[in-house]
Amino acid sequence: xxxxxxxxxxxxxxxxxxxxxxxxxxxxxxxxxxxxxxxxxxxxxxxxxxxxxxxxxxxxxxxxxxxxxxxxxxxxxxxxxxxxxxxxxxxxxxxxxxxxxxxxxxxxxxxxxxxxxxxxxxxxxxxxxxxxxxxxxxxxxxxxxxxxxxxxxxxxxxxxxxxxxxxxxxxxxxxxxxxxxxxxxxxxxxxxxxxxxxxxxxxxxxxxxxxxxxxxxxxxxxxxxxxxxxxxxxxxxxxxxxxxxxxxxxxxxxxxxxxxxxxxxxxxxxxxxxxxxxxxxxxxxxxxxxxxxxxxxxxxxxxxxxxxxxxxxxxxxxxxxxxxxxxxxxxxxxxxxxxxxxxxxxxxxxxxxxxxxxxxxxxxxxxxxxxxxxxxxxxxxxxxxxxxxxxxxxxxxxxxxxxxxxxxxxxxxxxxxxxxxxxxxxxxxxxxxxxxxxxxxxxxxxxxxxxxxxxxxxxxxxxxxxxxxxxxxxxxxxxxxxxxxxxxxxxxxxxxxxxxxxxxxxxxxxxxxxxxxxxxxxxxxxxxxx
Amino acid sequence: xxxxxxxxxxxxxxxxxxxxxxxxxxxxxxxxxxxxxxxxxxxxxxxxxxxxxxxxxxxxxxxxxxxxxxxxxxxxxxxxxxxxxxxxxxxxxxxxxxxxxxxxxxxxxxxxxxxxxxxxxxxxxxxxxxxxxxxxxxxxxxxxxxxxxxxxxxxxxxxxxxxxxxxxxxx
Numbered sequence: 001x002x003x004x005x006x007x008x009x010x011x012x013x014x015x016x017x018x019x020x021x022x023x024x025x026x027x028x029x030x031x032x033x034x035x036x037x038x039x040x041x042x043x044x045x046x047x048x049x050x051x052x053x054x055x056x057x058x059x060x061x062x063x064x065x066x067x068x069x070x071x072x073x074x075x076x077x078x079x080x081x082x083x084x085x086x087x088x089x090x091x092x093x094x095x096x097x098x099x100x101x102x103x104x105x106x107x108x109x110x111x112x113x114x115x116x117x118x119x120x121x122x123x124x125x126x127x128x129x130x131x132x133x134x135x136x137x138x139x140x141x142x143x144x145x146x147x148x149x150x151x152x153x154x155x156x157x158x159x160x161x162x163x164x165x166x167x168x169x170x171x172x173x174x175x176x177x178x179x180x181x182x183x184x185x186x187x188x189x190x191x192x193x194x195x196x197x198x199x200x201x202x203x204x205x206x207x208x209x210x211x212x213x214x215x216x217x218x219x220x221x222x223x224x225x226x227x228x229x230x231x232x233x234x235x236x237x238x239x240x241x242x243x244x245x246x247x248x249x250x251x252x253x254x255x256x257x258x259x260x261x262x263x264x265x266x267x268x269x270x271x272x273x274x275x276x277x278x279x280x281x282x283x284x285x286x287x288x289x290x291x292x293x294x295x296x297x298x299x300x301x302x303x304x305x306x307x308x309x310x311x312x313x314x315x316x317x318x319x320x321x322x323x324x325x326x327x328x329x330x331x332x333x334x335x336x337x338x339x340x341x342x343x344x345x346x347x348x349x350x351x352x353x354x355x356x357x358x359x360x361x362x363x364x365x366x367x368x369x370x371x372x373x374x375x376x377x378x379x380x381x382x383x384x385x386x387x388x389x390x391x392x393x394x395x396x397x398x399x400x401x402x403x404x405x406x407x408x409x410x411x412x413x414x415x416x417x418x419x420x421x422x423x424x425x426x427x428x429x430x431x432x433x434x435x436x437x438x439x440x441x442x443x444x445x446x447x448x449x450x451x452x453x454x455x456x457x458x459x460x461x462x463x464x465x466x467x468x469x470x471x472x473x474x475x476x477x478x479x480x481x482x483x484x485x486x487x488x489x490x491x492x493x494x495x496x497x498x499x500x501x502x503x504x505x506x507x508x509x510x511x512x513x514x515x516x517x518x519x520x521x522x523x524x525x526x527x528x529x530x
Numbered sequence: 531x532x533x534x535x536x537x538x539x540x541x542x543x544x545x546x547x548x549x550x551x552x553x554x555x556x557x558x559x560x561x562x563x564x565x566x567x568x569x570x571x572x573x574x575x576x577x578x579x580x581x582x583x584x585x586x587x588x589x590x591x592x593x594x595x596x597x598x599x600x601x602x603x604x605x606x607x608x609x610x611x612x613x614x615x616x617x618x619x620x621x622x623x624x625x626x627x628x629x630x631x632x633x634x635x636x637x638x639x640x641x642x643x644x645x646x647x648x649x650x651x652x653x654x655x656x657x658x659x660x661x662x663x664x665x666x667x668x669x670x671x672x673x674x675x676x677x678x679x680x681x682x683x684x685x686x687x688x689x690x691x692x693x694x695x696x697x698x699x700x701x
Contacts, residue, residue, distance in 0.1 A: 002701045068701045072692050075601075075680030079608035087609065087672060093665040190693050198696060251608065311690060344690055348679035349672045354652055356589035362679075365688040391612050434656050457664040458657075 003199055007066040007211060015214040017064065020223035020245035020254065027245070027258040031057035031219070032528065034241060034262035036226050036277065039105020040513035041497030042268030043205025043213075044146070048521035050216035052529060057219045057260060058210070059241075061273070062102035063250050064222040066206070070196030074345035077195035080250070081109050083272075086346070090386065091399040094456030095296060096350075097272075098464040102196075103222055104206030105270065107510060110464070111193050111315040111341060112182040112202055114152040115507035116143045117515070118321075120329055124379065129502045130474030133483045139515055146514035150203040151185040160191065160313025162339050165304065165369040167318045169420030177320040180338075183510070191313045191341050223250060224258055227394070228281040229265060229493070237492045238265050241277075264492045264528060268517075271466035271499040275388040276396035278470065278480075283490070287480050289388035291471060292398055293504035294463035295336075295374040298410050299350065300417035301361070302369040302426035303438070309366050315341035316508075323373075323416060324506060330380050333409030335373040336507060337417065342370050352432045352460055361430070361438065369421060373413030378468065378503030380405050385504075388469050402461070407454035410461070414452075418445040432460035465509050470499035485520040496520045567596060569603040571614065575625035575640075580674065582640040586648040587674045594683060601677025620666050633663070 011017050018027070032055040035042045042058060050056045065080055078086035081102045088097040100106035122139060125131040146152065159167060159179070170177035187201040200207050214220060226243040240261040247254040267274045275289035316338050324334040347365065351358055361368075377383045386400030414431040421429050422442040429445050430438045433452050439445040452459070473479025476488040485500050487493040496517045498509050505512045569577065580602050581595045606617055623629040630636050634651045636643050643651075655667035678684050685691060 003696075003699050005701075071700055072696070075676075079605075084610055084613065085605065085608040087676075092661060093668060188696065190696060192693075198700060249607075251610075312693060344679040344685060344688055345676055348675035351675075354587045354589070354656070354671060355649060359589035363687055363689070365690055393612055395610055395612055397612075456661060457668055 003067060005066050005068045006200060007207060008068055010211055010214060011064070016217065016219040017214070018219070018221045019064065020221060020256070020258070021063075021248040023245050023254065023256045026256050027221070029057060029219075029221075029258065030261040031055045032262065033057070033264045033266060034059065034260050035266045035268055036241060037061075037105060037268035037270060037273060037497060038103050038205060038210060038220070039100060039268065039270055039497060040107050040205065040510050041517045042266065043104065043107065043209040044514055044517035045266050045268060045496050045521040045524070046213035046218055047209035047216075048518065048525055049528070050213040050218040052525045053216075054525070054528060055217070056213055057221065057262070058213065059224050059226060059243075059260070060103050060220065060222045061225045061246070061269070062100070062105075062222065064103045064220070065108075065196065067196070067198050067200050070198040072190070072192045072195055072198060074195060074343055077109070078345070081196055087349075091397050092401075092456055094402055095294060095400055095461045095463055097294070097398070097466060098462070099270065099272065099466060103210060103220065104204045107204040108196055108206045109194050110204075110508075110510055112184055113316045113319075113338070113508040114147070114150075114181045114183050114511045117512040118324070118506045121503065121506050124329055125472075125502055129472070129478070131472055131483050131502070132474070139519075142515035142519045143511065145518050146511060150183040150208060150514065152181050152183045152203075152511065155179060155182045155184075155314060155317055157189055157314065157317075159317040160310075161306065161308040162310035162313070162342065162369055163316070163318040165302065165308070165421065165424045165426075166320065166337060166339050166371060169424035170320050170322070172423035173420060175320055175322040175420075177318060177322065180317050180319050182314065182317070187314065189314050191311060191315055193315055194341055194343075221258065226269070226277055229267075229277065229283060231281070231283070231490075237490055238262075241265060264494070264524070266524075267470075267493065267495045268497040270497055271469050272388055272396050272398055274495055274497055274499040275469040276390060279388070279390050279396075280394055285480065285489075287471060289469050291378065291385045291502070292388050292400070292469035293378045293385040293467045293501070294400060295465040295467075295504050296377060296402075296406060296410075297372050297374050297462045297464070298413055299432040299460055299462070300371045300414060300421060301351070301430045301432065302371070302421035303361070303364055303428040304367050304369050305425060305427055307366050308369050310339075310342035310368055310370060311365070315339075323413070324376060332412070333380060333383060333405060334376045334506070335409060335413045335416075336376070337420070338372050338374065340370055340372055342368060350432065350460060350462065352430075352434050352436060357437075369424075369426065371417045371421060373417055374465070375406065375409045375413065376504055376506045377406070385468055398466070402456050410454060410459060411449060411452075414449045415446060418442065418449065434458045465498075465504070467498045467501045467504050467509055470495045471502040472500045473502070484523045485516070494520060494524055567600065569600070571606045571617075572599065572603045573621075576621040578640045579621065579624050582643055583648055583652070583670060584674050584678070586645050586652060587671060588678055593678070597681055597683065598674065598677045601681060602673045605673055605676050617669060620669060
């Protein structure tokens with residue numbers, strides 16, 4: 001007996017699915033709505049519009065991988081499912097970015113953490129950017145709808161030992177903490193969400209809205225990279241988009257091109273991809289690609305006396321927002337505490353140091369706890385995020401300078417995590433920095449942290465949340481799109497993905513993108529059906 | 531690709547390094563060691579650099595070096611062309627006898643370098659004041675670690691295994 005693969009069954013039953021790599025001719029297609037990207041924004045939008053009877057075509061740069069391809073194997077999953085084999089980096093290489101590149105986008109590989117957009121973030125957007133329509137009461141029904149669609153609910157199972165360390169530490173220090181809601185149905189509690197869900201329990205776009213759209217006659221073209229949008233002669237609208245089909249390796253070109261005519265175009269290629277497509281189309285304008293945010297993440301590891309097996313069990317079930325609310329939103333950077341799943345390849349690549357000491361720490365993997373602090377960027381006046389730009393070959397690169405306001409948050413969050421880990425009974429703690437070493441007491445760790453030079457590529461900084469770069473605004477000159485993602489200048493272009501956020505979210509962003517997308521997609525549906 | 535901002539950041543010393551690298555790259559390679567394997571990205575000289583560095587980077591002897599070299603090659607193959615180009619520059623620099631001598635500080639050919647020489651090189655680049663050299667170290671670190679820990683042969687020593695209750699149900 002082997003596990004079912006309903007998506008593969010759907011494809012076999014005749015869904016309208018085209019693999020770019022298999023094409024021997026150039027493609028010329030037409031549709032009502034072209035959706036570029038199949039992640040949280042594109043997936044949600046596709047289902048809403050297809051259910052309304054519109055002719056929807058989804059185009060995805062990554063391949064269509066389904067649960068039969070998900071083997072709980074990092075060396076297979078990262079090249080197949082992630083941008084740049086899970087090693088996408090900012091321009092100076094200082095931040096490693098985890099981002100999906102497959103049908104379902106990052107939702108196929110994320111760790112299932114579901115948080116509503118924090119009310120203080122929504123209120124800030126209203127006050128600062130005039131986005132009054134996105135206030136918490138107005139957004140509540142959209143969160144409800146997304147949660148119902150994706151089975152988002154309290155996770156009743158006990159946290160795994162890795163998450164329990166964070167909970168025990170918070171209890172010991174009297175810090176506010178809580179349990180994370182997850183988008184799963186019938187989860188096996190394996191802990192391999194980042195390699196694609198082999199049991200189809202994770203309610204990613206791959207198993208929910210994309211099948212929903214395909215059942216309503218939508219089409220899907222995978223391994224197809226949109227090069228540019230095609231402006232109409234009047235300069236006020238688009239004719240569609242064109243691009244190149246990729247070969248079976250998912251990277252090289254197969255020599256064939258595609259061109260798609262559409263009544264309406266939805267850009268949903270994520271906060272690096274969407275700005276890149278606009279820039280390649282010379283539709284940049286002043287704001288495109290600017291103020292791109294990452295929730296920069298720093299890491300602390302601990303050797304625990306008991307077995308942790310951080311590679312087993314639901315990856316993220318406990319969090320603490322204590323340090324998000326201890327100072328003003330635009331003051332020193334707040335941070336959210338979580339723990340990640342820990343598997344050998346990503347751990348080996350991420351751990352600082354080299355040689356015997358590092359290896360002996362790796363060999364204590366079953367006893368390791370790893371903690372993360374996600375820094376809330378984009379609110380402090382000195383936290384302006386980064387800028388997406390194009391390399392000579394047209395591929396996008398995010399330049400994200402690390403500055404003092406960020407380093408201050410890095411040091412404070414290391415101190416917090418180390419203190420928490422010792423409070424939870426850690427034997428030794430190591431913050432991930434090339435000059436840090438394992439310490440056996442909170443006192444010694446604190447002294448070490450205060451001494452560490454804060455420089456790129458000494459401190460380990462990572463990110464799994466790319467946001468912003470095509471910001472919503474209440475006035476055309478202040479952003480790129482309105483609060484429904486409608487482009488201010490081009491009448492038949494919407495941007496519906498994580499790139500529209502004017503700051504970082506301050507929580508794992510998937511549910512924010514789902515709710516925003518549902519709201520935008522319903523508005524678009526009504527406009528197109530009128 | 532080195533951007534203007536990186537040039538400014540790395541400052542004068544960095545520019546000298548880069549000029550030297552551009553000036554020195556290609557001529558005067560170390561003699562390659564004969565290899566049984568054919569790789570897509572890695573050339574014979576690159577392969578020797580990985581073989582020499584891996585045991586020091588990973589702090590262990592008895593590694594299956596051909597597998598690690600193959601793993602590095604596969605990892606690089608799945609990167610963007612622009613990133614592959616940067617890695618090409620890195621390996622050309624390290625494989626060039628002047629680059630090896632003056633930038634890596636490794637006096638003899640890679641195949642003859644002692645573990646102490648290799649560790650000193652890694653430490654120097656890991657802690658370098660030049661961002662560019664730190665990023666060179668990080669690239670080597672990531673590639674070698676990915677190649678080894680992505681290989682199931684490394685797991686037993688970590689006490690790691692995949693969840694047995696599901697592995698038997700996979701297609």
